[in-house]
Amino acid sequence: MKQLFTLVLTLFISFNCFAQANLNRCGTFNAIQFREQQQPGYLARTQACFENAKQIADANKANRSGSDTVYRVQMVFHVVYNSALENIPDSVIYSQLEVLNEDYRRLNADTARTRSEFLPVAGDPHIEFVLATTDPDGNTTTGITRTPGSGSFIGYSPFADDVKKEPGGKAPWPTDRYVNVWVCNIFFGIVLGYSYPPSNAPNWDSLSLSTDSALQGVALHYAAVGRNFSQPIDQTVAGGRTLTHELGHYFGLRHIWGDSTGCNNDDGINDTPYASDASQQTCDTVINSCPDAPTDFHDMIENYMDYSDDRCVNMFTKEQIGLIHAMLQTSRAGVATVVTGTGIKNAENNFETIQLFPNPSTGTIYLNAQVKNGKNYSYEIYNAIGEKLTGENNLTSSSNHRSIYLSAQPSGIYFAKITCDEQVVVKKFQLVR
Ligand SMILES: [Zn+2]
Structure with a gap:
C-alpha cells in the first residue's frame, strides 16, 4: 500500500x-x-x-x-x-x-x-x-x-x-x-x-x-x-x-x-x-x-x-x-x-423519434415523440428560470403530435423535458412574438 x-x-x-x-x-x-x-x-x-x-x-x-x-x-x-x-x-x-x-x-x-x-x-x-x-x-x-x-x-x-x-x-x-x-x-x-x-x-x-x-x-x-x-x-x-x-x-x-x-x-x-x-x-x-x-x-x-x-x-x-x-x-x-445493461447509452433507444416544431415558434409548439415497446412517456415545459409551465404524463406513441399552447408566454428560450423510463431528454426551443 x-x-x-x-x-x-x-x-x-x-x-x-x-x-x-x-x-x-x-x-x-x-x-x-x-x-x-x-x-x-x-x-x-x-x-x-x-x-x-x-x-x-x-x-x-x-x-x-x-x-x-x-x-x-x-x-x-x-x-x-x-x-x-x-x-x-x-x-x-x-x-x-x-x-x-x-x-x-x-x-x-x-x-x-x-x-x-x-x-x-x-x-x-x-x-x-x-x-x-x-x-x-x-x-x-x-x-x-x-x-x-x-x-x-x-x-x-x-x-x-x-x-x-x-x-x-x-x-x-x-x-x-x-x-x-x-x-x-x-x-x-x-x-x-x-x-x-x-x-x-x-x-x-x-x-x-x-x-x-x-x-x-x-x-x-x-x-x-x-x-x-x-x-x-x-x-x-x-x-x-x-x-x-x-x-x-x-x-x-x-x-x-x-x-x-x-x-x-x-x-x-x-x-x-x-x-x-x-x-x-x-x-x-x-x-x-x-x-x-x-x-x-x-x-x-x-x-x-x-x-x-x-x-x-x-x-x-x-x-x-x-x-x-x-x-x-x-x-x-x-x-x-x-x-444492469440499460444505461443511458442503451436507454436512448427508448425513443424512436423526438421532434419539437416549429422552432422558433410564435406560440404553439408540437411534440412528436415515438417510443419503443409501448412504453409511456411524459413531458414538461420550463422557462429559462426553471419555472414549470405545463406538462402531461402517461402518453403513448399513438398520442403523437402533442399540441403545447404557450401563447401566453413571452419571447425567450424554453426547455422541453421528455422522460421515458427515467431517461430524460431535454430539448431547447424559442418563442418569438
Ligand atoms: Zn481536486
Whole structure:
C-alpha cells in the first residue's frame, strides 16, 4: 500500500494558499486538512475508508472486465445566490448533466485525445447521473432548488460549508440518498469547487459520522457549472469538468500527483503514473516529471484528477473506476441504483423519434415523440428560470403530435423535458412574438 495522507497538516492551512492570482481549481485537499484540525482523527477515518474500498476493489477486479453494471446516481443542485448572475439558469445545470453523463460513460468526444500509452488503462466508469425527480418529502421535484443566500457563508470560513446550513444557505437533502451539489460564489470566486471524500469507514464511532453527514456533497462555484463559456471565468475551466473532478473526490479519488511535490507521493492508485506536481492548467504532452517502473510513462495530464485544462482531461483509469465502484458498493451505496445493461447509452433507444416544431415558434409548439415497446412517456415545459409551465404524463406513441399552447408566454428560450423510463431528454426551443 502506498503512503497516503503523509503531509504536514498545518502546512497548507492558511488563507495564503488561496490568495494566488490563478484560479484554484480545487479546495478539497485544503478542506480535508482543515477538517482534521477541527476534528482530529478525521484523516485517519478517511484513509481507513479508502483502504477498505481498495480491498474491495482488488477483490472485484477479477469480475470487473466485461461487466455491464451501470450505476445511476441521483443528484440535487442547490443554487444559493446573492445576485442574478449567481442564480444560474436550469439550462446550465442541464449542460452539466450532459458533461457528467459523457465523462462517466467515456462518451466524451475528446477520448480521441487520450494518448496511446494510456489507452490500455482508460475505462468507462459506467455511472450515469440524473436529477432527482422526488424530493425528501415524496413530492415531485426538478432536482434543482433555489435559495436567496445571506452571503454570510462567503469568507465566513475558509470554505463554503456555511452554504450547507440554514438560514443563509440551504440544508442538504439526505446525503445518504442524494448527491447534493451547492452552487454558490465560493470564497470570492477563487476556489472552483471542493468536496469531502467518504469517511464513514466501517467500525468507526457513530458520533463522528453524524457530524460528517450534513457536509457531504460538492460545493461548486457558480461560473464553473456546465458548459458555461459565457461566464466571466477562465476558459480553461469552462468545460464543466470541475464537477467531474469533484465527484471523483466525492467517490474517494485523490489527486494523481499525491498532493505533495516530489516523486515519493502517490494517489494510492496503481495505474496512474507518478507525477511530481499538478499540471497547472497546461496541456503539456512532453512532461514526464517522475520515473515509473517497469514502464516509464509521461505525466497523465488526461486524467480528470489532475489540474489540467478542461480541454486536456478526458479519462479515468480502470483502477480509479474500481475504487469508485467499491465506494458505490459501500460508503456511497445509498445515492445510486444499479441498472444492469440499460444505461443511458442503451436507454436512448427508448425513443424512436423526438421532434419539437416549429422552432422558433410564435406560440404553439408540437411534440412528436415515438417510443419503443409501448412504453409511456411524459413531458414538461420550463422557462429559462426553471419555472414549470405545463406538462402531461402517461402518453403513448399513438398520442403523437402533442399540441403545447404557450401563447401566453413571452419571447425567450424554453426547455422541453421528455422522460421515458427515467431517461430524460431535454430539448431547447424559442418563442418569438
Ligand atoms: Zn481536486
